[in-house]
Amino acid sequence: MVPIDPIDPVNAVDPVEALAAFARHLGAERGQSVHTQRAYVGDLSNLMAFARDRGIADLSDVKLSDLRSWLAHQSEHGAARSTLARRAASARAFLRWATRTGVIAADPSLRLVAPQRVKTLPGVLKQVEINAVLDVAAVAADDQDAMHLRDRAVLELLYASGIRVGELVGLDLDDLDLGSNLVRVMGKGAKERTVPFGGPAATALQGWLQLGRGQVVTARSGPALFLGRRGGRVDPRQVRSAVHRLLHHVPDAPDVGPHGLRHSAATHLLEGGADLRAVQEMLGHASLATTQIYTHVSVERLKRSYQQAHPRA
Numbered sequence: 001m002v003p004i005d006p007i008d009p010v011n012a013v014d015p016v017e018a019l020a021a022f023a024r025h026l027g028a029e030r031g032q033s034v035h036t037q038r039a040y041v042g043d044l045s046n047l048m049a050f051a052r053d054r055g056i057a058d059l060s061d062v063k064l065s066d067l068r069s070w071l072a073h074q075s076e077h078g079a080a081r082s083t084l085a086r087r088a089a090s091a092r093a094f095l096r097w098a099t100r101t102g103v104i105a106a107d108p109s110l111r112l113v114a115p116q117r118v119k120t121l122p123g124v125l126k127q128v129e130i131n132a133v134l135d136v137a138a139v140a141a142d143d144q145d146a147m148h149l150r151d152r153a154v155l156e157l158l159y160a161s162g163i164r165v166g167e168l169v170g171l172d173l174d175d176l177d178l179g180s181n182l183v184r185v186m187g188k189g190a191k192e193r194t195v196p197f198g199g200p201a202a203t204a205l206q207g208w209l210q211l212g213r214g215q216v217v218t219a220r221s222g223p224a225l226f227l228g229r230r231g232g233r234v235d236p237r238q239v240r241s242a243v244h245r246l247l248h249h250v251p252d253a254p255d256v257g258p259h260g261l262r263h264s265a266a267t268h269l270l271e272g273g274a275d276l277r278a279v280q281e282m283l284g285h286a287s288l289a290t291t292q293i294y295t296h297v298s299v300e301r302l303k304r305s306y307q308q309a310h311p312r313a
Helices: 015-028 034-053 064-076 081-100 127-141 146-161 165-169 199-216 236-247 257-271 276-283 288-309
Strands: 182-186 192-196
Touching (some): 015 034, 015 081, 034 081, 146 165, 165 236, 236 257, 257 288, 276 288
């Protein structure tokens, strides 16, 4: 365990100093991504600014009433329920850590309750829409342009494996096993998993590696599996742009982006009879409850089909 930078609990506890130590804890001990650390720090910086405005300069002086006022203030200014829930969770994690490490004597957030998130069903593509966009990508790749070959491989792999866009852009060449149709993925919390993919994705990946990657590879490419036009590792923005651009060619298809391909993969797996825990493992969900939302998606689609088709609906 990496030691936490000491903060003297006897003297006044500077909230900014405590937050800096908590951020180091997130990275060093919990292995949280830079994106997750940034989200925590953003939420907690907002809390500390609110506390300063109320004349609170010592973290030990923060009370439950202050935390509730903080959330109420945000709600009054239009913050979404999901934002309030996330910020409350950030505050609880921070103050729980501060209590456990002796930064403060007692946790004021124990009875902090935020509005429940409104559960919305994730957007998914129908199987016919998925097939259509993958056909568009395949036709575009017939010209053997490096970016067209890459985009086809990216779409095929995203849908075939259900991996996150952040996981996809972090893939290296040796993460790919084309002999077994497997890809090694580093997921959230630095947790590694191995995910299978099918024949069409393997074909698209071979096309990218044999015909496309060599067109753009440079000394700066390193081991990155997917590259941009100038040879650097592809970034999430480029992937999102490619997905949106290709989906634009499919009439009436929702403009869902890369995460929509992940949602679609999970939904289609469950509709096809896949085991829920197998889908959880494939997606890299820490909790089965997260995966279960896709069963709700399938039920909602079944209900819509029933209402549209059954004469006694």
